[in-house]
Amino acid sequence: MANTVLMGQYWETNSLFHRLDPRTKIVSIIFIMLSFLMLDTFISYAVATIIVLGILLLSKIPIYVFGRGLQPILFILMFTFLYHVVFTKGNVIWSWSFIEVTVEGLHNGIRFVWRIVLLILLASMLTLTTKPLTLAHGLEKLLAPLSKLNVPVEQFSLMIVIAIRFIPTILQEVDRILLAQKARGYDITALTLSKRIFAYIPILIPLLFTIIQRAEHLTYAIDARAYGNGKGRTSFKQLKFQHIDYQVGGIVIINTLVLLLLNIGGV
Template sequence: MTNKIIMGQFTETDSVLHRLDPRTKLLSLLVIMLSFLLLKSFASYLAATVLVGMLLRMSGIRLGWFARGLKPLLLVLIFTFLYHVLLTGDTVIWSWSFIKLTEEGLTKGTINVWRIILLVLIASVLTATTKPLVLAQGLEKLLKPLSRAGFPTETYSLMIGIAIRFIPTIIQEMDRIILAQQARGYDIRSIPGFKRVFAYIPILVPLFATTIQRAEQLSYAIDARAFGTGKGRTSYRQLEFKRSDLVAALFTVIFVLMMLLIRIYG
């Protein structure tokens, strides 16, 4: 299961996206994700899909790696699609008993699933091309003006970086617990159908216990290194904007303007 979770996993390649400043990637990602809220027509969804496809190719990572990361979301995508298909709209295409398939629901279900996939993929590009500590450093620099108002930017940035880094760690711990239960004769993968969902409940208890234990160990390690609130600490690697960051920023602005024009003029 660890190989299926791409969120939070950094993949080392020598691509253009890897060399961009983390602040550029964070701001561009935020603006692009907000522009996805403007998606309405087929042309806008097509433009967003082309953009995400370009970013996936520019990352230098195999497309199959990103596609494999969508498998854990399959249940969420199916539920979202069926929710809209069966409970939205009045134009019935097909019906059986109390189940009704509507034209409006089919359209809304498709575009919502499409939007979720685009958002997950573009967020995965960020975590796959940026190390968690570098990402936290970029976030800290962006939030630096808020420190004058007493906002703990250093602590907040470190918290976000650790949370992203611990996503694959928690999944790896769950794999270890499942293997341990298989060694005791309890194979969760052999349980059929919907019963498998409830079979994961006994796994959650040791998973929460080990996660809390890891969090305590991490807090002790931070205290032992006298990190404190992180205020006033320096970084070995200094961030700097380059020409490629300017090009990426201009490209983001052009894309957002294009999305606005498509939304206005259809």
């Protein structure tokens, strides 16, 4: 299960995105994701899809990794699609009892699912191509001006990165608990879907206990290294913008403007 989650994983390759400054990646992804939230026309969705596919190919990460990473959210995607199909009013093309399928519902369902997939694939690129410590350092540098307002930037950056990194760790614990139950003759995967949902509830207690235990060990490790509040700490690897960072930043701005113009023009 842990291998099917995109967020929190790091994939080592020698690609363009791996060499970019983490600040460039963070700002670029934020800009592109904001432009994706305003997608409204078919042409804009097609352009956004081409942009995401181009990013995935340039990252040199196997495509099957992204396909496997979308499996855990298939239920959410199906629920989102069916919700819009059933509850959107408009021109009815099929009905049964109180259920009505409309043209507008199909349109909205496809549009929202399409947008969610694009956003998830784009967001996953940040952790797949950036090491956790490098990501924390980049986030800390971006938020550095807030430190003048007494905002604990260092602690906030570390907290965000640890939270992201804990996602696959938590799923590994779920796999371990499921294997332990299977060794005792209780296989959840053999149950029906309805029973399987309720069977996961007893897992929450040992899972919560394990997460708290791991968090406590992590706290001891940070204290043992005298991390403190993180203020004034230096980094072995200094971040510096290269020419490729400025080029990628310019390309991101152009793509964002193109998507905005497509949406404003209604193309």
